[in-house]
Amino acid sequence: MRMATDWQDYELIDTGGGEKLERWGKVILRRPDPQIIWPLTRETHEWKNADGHYFRSSSGGGQWQFKKDLPERWTIGYGPLKFHIRPTNFKHTGLFPEQAVNWSWMMDRIRNAGRPIRVLNLFAYTGGATVAAASAGAEVCHVDAAKGMVQWAKENAQLSGLDSAPIRYITDDVFKFVQREQRRGRQYEAIIMDPPSYGRGPNGEMWKLEENLYPFLESCRTILSDKPLFVLVNSYTTGLSPTVLRNLLHMAIGRKFGGKLDCGEIGLPITASGLTLPCGIYGRWESED
Known part of the structure; x- marks a missing residue:
């Protein structure tokens, strides 16, 4: 497996229970991921207080819930490369x-x-x-x-x-x-x-x-x-x-x-x-x- 290990502005903090906890710049997001079929060891303060949490709907799709007002979009970098990040209504950023x-x-x-x-x-x-x-x-x-x-x-x-x-x-x-x-x-x-x-x-x-x-x-x-x-x-x-x-x-x-x-x-x-x-x-x- 080839690993993306050189990030400074992104971090996969933790995973478990079908979800992942990620840092995008200074923003912490909690999102579902179908690959994560192992349990969450402990729902820490960071999990509970993520800035944004995407919930799937039983009828399909889903929606974000935010703990605080976030900018419509923000910027992260990978070396000289810069990208706008924005939580979309289909869970992606x-x-x-x-x-x-x-x-x-x-x-x-x-x-x-x-x-x-x-x-x-x-x-x-x-x-x-x-x-x-x-x-x-x-x-x-x-x-x-x-x-x-x-x-x-x-x-x-x-x-x-x-x-x-x-x-x-x-x-x-x-x-x-x-x-x-x-x-x-x-x-x-x-x-x-x-x-x-x-x-x-x-x-x-x-x-x-x-x-x-x-x-x-x-x-x-x-x-x-x-x-x-x-x-x-x-x-x-x-x-x-x-x-x-x-x-x-x-x-x-x-x-x-x-x-x-x-x-x-x-x-x-x-x-x-x-x-x-x-x-x-x-x-x-x-x-x-």
Whole structure:
């Protein structure tokens, strides 16, 4: 497992009873997590007095309850990268801190490439990977179907001092966008994707990971340059094995370009217990040179 251990502004304080207690800057939030099936050892003062607590509803969804007035959003940093944090009505905060382990990896690859790198970030959400890649000197194309998430990504780039960085923001269905890039003859040295288990595009297009991921990877292969640098796939789909992801990347990318594969879990250290919270899987293909 690869661990995101370099945070200063984020901490996974404790876990148990289906919930996690986290510090986002100076704000303490308490949220449910389906992976946490072990009991809570002790509900401390910090648990009881979290600034915000997300409660699930028996009818679906849920809502936040706050102990005090919080700003609508606030900022945290990961090295030179800055991000707006905001508790949303679907329990998320706009950032997945475990992805920092991938940000550091891709920034290192881009900086050491010794050549211009064009990055395509698909299902790009609020732009954590976009900001990381642009900060390392890449030209980035950021694509997400949700207009609000694309705007959030722009704000994160501005926070990180990347207003004038070569970032192109696209609100579109990612499958259709890749097909158009094929017709245009555009190519990229690196592709990042964080596909959902299920999803809908802006015009009702359906996405189902088990059915669509492999053909989508094949489509992405056609827009890789002759000297690709890396392909990174993240997944939070329950039950999907890192070995399955390795097989998909080998068949779709490795058989043409060679290179090497690294697939596994990512996670976060839990301060109170010393345990680890698993937070999905990753698959990395990268060139040998």
